[in-house]
Amino acid sequence: MPSSKTNRIALIASAFVIIALILFAMLRDNADAITLNQANSLLQSKSVKKVIVTKEYVYLKTDNGYYKIASSQVTPRMFVDYKVEVGSESNIIAIILFLVLFLGLGSLLVKFLQNRGVFGDIRFKRSDETNNASSSLLELNSPIEAMKSDVSFSDIGGISDVKIELEEIIDFMKNPKRYKNFGARMPRGVLLVGPPGVGKTMIAKAVASAADVPFFYQSGASFVQIYVGMGAKRVHELFAAAKKNAPAIIFIDEIDAVGKKRDGQRNDEREATLNQLLTEMDGFEGSSGVIVIAATNKIDILDSALLRAGRFDRRIFVELPTKREREAILMKYLQKVPHELDVKVIANMTVGFNGAALAALVNEAALLALRQNDFHVTLEHFYQVKDKVMFGKKKLQMLNEKQKAYRITYQAGKVVVATYFDLPFEKLMLSNEKLTPSTDEPFIKEELEARVKMLIAGTVACDMRFNEHASSAKADLDEAKEITLKMCQEYGMGTAIIPESNEEELMLKRLYEETTLLLESLGEVIQNVESVLQERESISKEEVKKYINAIF
Structure with missing residues (x-):
């Protein structure tokens, strides 16, 4: 019996040695390092069967061998004709092998402790009277334990x-x-x-x-x-x-x-x-x-x-982060994300974001970059996911040609007025429901009036062009009315501190007329913006600034 026990232990030990050797063989990187010229030659000769991208290397698999080149030496354009896979297959195998090794060692340890009698006094009890109420009471009666914080x-x-x-x-x-x-x-x-x-x-x-x-x-x-x-x-x-x-x-x-x-x-x-x-x-x-x-x-x-x-x-x-604080928060979340970004630009475009929203924004941008097989997160990725984080993913209705023409004019009017008054935004897309987030900061009268003008600018532009506007203006008009009401009734910004009758109506009418005069003077700018929106359905604040500066 002792010899048979010894043989069994030797057999188990041999099995773990074999698993360890297999693990070492599978994890060992056996790819040959090549230069950029050699990589281009392989890609141009069409001998590459598979392209795998990891954080450090790009692996090229051919019939003759397995090669690698540093990710920093290549560009996505080199692999336009190939389907690129992200990650490394060895990670899954390693996890499986580690799991097998861990379970095997754990089983041996449990068996050893059982033989020593450590678990001899432990008994498990079953109860047929378990229900939701009793489980809740057990939870309530469980002792309160302290935790060690891992956040610094x-x-x-x-x-x-x-x-x-x-x-x-x-x-x-x-x-x-x-x-x-x-x-x-x-x-x-x-x-x-x-x-x-x-x-x-x-x-x-x-x-x-x-x-x-x-x-x-x-x-x-x-x-x-x-x-x-x-x-x-x-x-x-x-x-x-x-x-x-x-x-x-x-x-x-x-x-x-x-x-x-x-x-x-x-x-x-x-x-x-x-x-x-x-x-x-x-x-x-x-x-x-x-x-x-x-x-x-x-x-x-x-x-x-x-x-x-x-x-x-x-x-x-603990208030919403300022621009400088948003930069610091973004730097924390971007530490492990490969990117080519100016963090100040992202901080400028995230007015009103809290820390959780900034974390979600960085994560969504990183996920989008992975879906598109890009090696770095860029500013364009942030533009594409910003509205999704701020307002949630909203399925837009399909627009026919006439509706699209109204939408283009509406958005052109908003973006021109927003740029003229330098309201906080970086880019407008044709599908944007909101251009700038509303905040509770203390504004002066001219800042509030500028925001109201931006909100009604789309309606004004459509009325000027088509002599009517679409029902999609409702959200902007509601916000404009709410701001006007507060200005007159709560902020004392009307003709008198104590508002007169129809004060909001008169103020909104005056702002509508002033916005009409402004858009008439910027007619050439609106036409240029409409052409850009018609072509690519998006325009940046810097582009609109150039059009405005060209006529002043």
Whole structure:
């Protein structure tokens, strides 16, 4: 028996050696390196059977051998007559072989531990009474565990102002005695306020990573349960776990789900949960080292008791990134993407984008480049996917010749006025539903009027050319009316601070007449833009500028 066991072990060891040798043979790059001239010769002689592109090399497979050349030495035009495959076949084989090796070693380890009696006391129980309610209760009763954050501030671009605000928190978590000896205490709670997608969760994780403390993450919605008392119990367990692991950070995402204003309407479970949260935040004297960070995009609906001093003492507003911040964010996401781009141009064309939208934009551009078998992401890829990220993919209706003529004139009027007033955009396509994104920045009167003129310019151009316009103008006209209404009723930008009757109608009529005079003076520019749109269905801001500068 001992000899048979020895033979079995030797057989298994031999099998793993063979697998390792096969793995080495399959992963070894056996392609011969060639020069650019040799590659051109192979391609021109039509002897290449397959072209495979990877990040570092382009592989040429022929009947006589397998050759490689650095990707930086070739251009896509060299492979116009060939179907190009992206990736490497060896990766799949390597994964399979690694998986086989891992499972084999894992099986041996489990068998060894079983023989040693490690699993002797473990028994598995089955229950025939399992249903959705019981599984939910099990989940609620499961212990709350801390996680280690793997996000650092270096992974987040464009938050220098926010980082300065949080450096005190990080220092306090590392050196609490310094603050205690000075008689100072740090805020018990920090509230991150900002629109969705600006990176509030990532910022909280970066704080935990920089302070090197346990990170307890909970969503506000997870406290709102159908079981009476379970939400309050969950809050208590969360704070108890954090106190045991102090110093620690509790992060409550979307706190407005549990912290809404109490308006007198009966909701015992929600109120009990909120009361428990308030009580826990009041009981921090004996548990220094625990800081609560919460995130919301609806601070106006939070209960006043939650916002008072002693609970969330510090509020940090995380706004949409500025141009410089967008550049920093884009640089982070483009680090691993092969590109030939001026990041400043991309930052200019993404006014109103948040961090999540910028990440999606870079990813969509990279996917488009892969679909088109391009070796680098270019500015044209970003132009093609920008509207998809901003407004979603929208299937456009098929236009007949007459409808297309109206569309061309409509878009020409908009793009000429937008360029004349230097509104933020980089390129217009015939299929664009919106030219520039609306923002909530504080505008002065002439900037708002310029935007209204851009929104009605398409309608004005069609009325001038065809004496009528299409129903597709509705969205632009609605926005123009909304801006005009706010200017008169809310911003005091009409003829008087207190608006008179029909104030919006008079303002919109005046702006329509001024836009008509402007387009009449730019008639030659509109004709040139229409010709370009008719030919290629797109035009850049720089091209329109050249046409305008030519007549002034």
